[in-house]
Amino acid sequence: GAGVSQSPSNKVTEKGKDVELRCDPISGHTALYWYRQSLGQGLEFLIYFQGNSAPDKSGLPSDRFSAERTGGSVSTLTIQRTQQEDSAVYLCASSLRPWLESQETQYFGPGTRLLVL
Amino acid sequence: KQEVTQIPAALSVPEGENLVLNCSFTDSAIYNLQWFRQDPGKGLTSLLLIQSSQREQTSGRLNASLDKSSGRSTLYIAASQPGDSATYLCAVPSSGSARQLTFGSGTQLTVLP
Numbered sequence: 695g696a697g698v699s700q701s702p703s704n705k706v707t708e709k710g711k712d713v714e715l716r717c718d719p720i721s722g723h724t725a726l727y728w729y730r731q732s733l734g735q736g737l738e739f740l741i742y743f744q745g746n747s748a749p750d751k752s753g754l755p756s757d758r759f760s761a762e763r764t765g766g767s768v769s770t771l772t773i774q775r776t777q778q779e780d781s782a783v784y785l786c787a788s789s790l791r792p793w794l795e796s797q798e799t800q801y802f803g804p805g806t807r808l809l810v811l
Numbered sequence: 812k813q814e815v816t817q818i819p820a821a822l823s824v825p826e827g828e829n830l831v832l833n834c835s836f837t838d839s840a841i842y843n844l845q846w847f848r849q850d851p852g853k854g855l856t857s858l859l860l861i862q863s864s865q866r867e868q869t870s871g872r873l874n875a876s877l878d879k880s881s882g883r884s885t886l887y888i889a890a891s892q893p894g895d896s897a898t899y900l901c902a903v904p905s906s907g908s909a910r911q912l913t914f915g916s917g918t919q920l921t922v923l924p
Contacts, residue, residue, distance in 0.1 A: 698854075727911060737900070739911040750909035785854060787912075796842040796862040798904070800912060802855040 696720065698803035700786050706809045707776055715771040715806045719788030726769050727789075727800060728761060732782035740784075743769060744791070776810045783807050813838045817901060817915035824891055825923050832886040832918045834901035839879045845912070846875050846886050847900045855900065859886070891922045 699718045707713050719726050728740040739753040743763045754760075758776075763769040773780055787800040814837045824830055834844070843862045847855040859875040861868045861884065867876040874887040884901055898917040904910040 700854075725910075729912075736916045737902075737912075737914040739909075739913075742909040742911055744908075750907070750911065753911070787855075795904075795910065796864065797860075798843070798910060799845065799857055799860050801857060802847075804854040807852075 698786055698788050698801055700784075700803040700806050702806060703804065704807045704809075706811065708811055709778060710775055712772065712774045713776055713808065715773075715784050715808070717769045717771070717786030717788075717803060719767065719769070719786070720790075720801055721767075723788035723790050723801075724766065725789045725791045725798075726763060727787040728769070728771050729785045729787065730782045731785060731805070735782075737785070740771070773808075776808075778810050781808055781810045813903060813905065813913045815901060815903060815913050815915040817899075817918050819918055820916065821919040821921075823921040823923060826891060826893060828891050828922075829887070829889050830891055830920070832888070832899050832920070834884040834886070834915055836882045836884075836903050836913075838903075838906075839882050840906055841879065841903045842906075842910070843904065844875075844877055844884050845902050846873075846884075847902065849898045849900060849917070851897075858899075888920075891920075893922045893924045895922050896920055 726743040731737045742750040758774045761771045783805040785805045786803045789800045846858045861877040872889040900917045902912040902914045
């Protein structure tokens with residue numbers, strides 16, 4: 695079946711512009727995660743959705759970052775007034791949330807490579 | 812706060828060699844541990860998931876072990892091939908409801924033909 699998809703695959707923008715990154719999780723997966731991978735920082739958690747609600751936004755680096763999820767499916771990560779330090783690969787993951795938590799596997803999309811000039 | 816460490820950071824081996832990648836974590840109260848593979852410019856591919864009640868998990872030439880009490884996991888790759896060249900990441904979920912993953916910094920593996 696289809697995996698997690700993300701768009702665009704690459705995005706180049708100018709400092710100060712807003713960008714929107716999209717994630718389509720695996721059908722039926724109730725949990726959705728956004729992570730960021732940047733040079734020197736490794737992979738870091740940004741935000742988690744269970745259904746359409748985001749009970750954990752603790753990883754968002756500033757109030758310029760926001761995310762929403764609609765219909766328990768597609769999610770959009772928005773970065774306002776982009777800065778050069780926002781340049782990174784933004785990865786989305788989804789999981790089925792099995793009853794037994796030890797069985798939970800997160801499946802990742804290919805990522806969106808963002809470059810802020 | 813959970814911290815995950817992977818050693819070595821980089822490894823270069825000739826084709827056919829068996830090799831071991833190491834992962835350690837500071838908080839042993841984990842549900843499971845996942846090993847991922849990342850090819851240059853690509854996303855993460857899940858390789859193996861070891862549940863906290865398990866000691867090891869196997870998939871083809873890959874074998875992952877987990878020792879929760881010592882906070883360690885190893886990924887064993889048998890008869891390495893050039894196609895195994897990639898960055899290997901281990902990750903553990905948080906203990907909260909979000910279960911977000913904390914990742915190690917990865918081991919960059921190069922298998923020389």
